[in-house]
Amino acid sequence: MDVVDNLLKNSDDFSMPVQELLAEFCWGAAWGRPELDRRSRSSLNLEMIAALNGSEELANYMRIAIEIGLTKEEIRECFLQVAVYVGMPAALSIFKVALQVFDEASN
Incomplete structure (x- = not known):
């Protein structure tokens, strides 16, 4: 996956161990499961x-979702679901991040 390759490529000596752990555990062990x-x-x-209000990571995972093929409408529906169960202040932040990522993607 391009995103994982870029994370590893852009890591330095300090951050490489956590990026390798992320690649092995999250992208390998969890994402690799067939269920x-x-x-x-x-x-x-x-x-x-989004529920954790991790806006920088949210932007990264939005880029991954777009790469995987989620549509703008599907992403919006995910965030509307979060708005209902987490609250409107979080939703406003989420939609602000989403607009920035979509704007980036269209340029």
């Missing part, structure tokens, strides 16, 4: 990261 497809896993990740 859920990548689109489902991506949707879940967007919702969980």
Whole structure:
């Protein structure tokens, strides 16, 4: 996956161990399981990261979701689900990040 390759390529001596752990555990062991497809896993990740209000990571995972093939409308629906269960202040932040990522992607 391009995103994982870029994370590893852009890591320095300090951050490489955590990036390798992320690649092995998250992208390998978890994402490699056959019971859920990548689109489902991506949707879940967007919702969980949005619920945790991790805006920088949310932007990264949005890029991954777009690369995997989630549509703008599907991503919006994930975030509307978060708005209902987490709250409107989080939703406003989430949608702000989403607009920035979509703007980036269209340029």
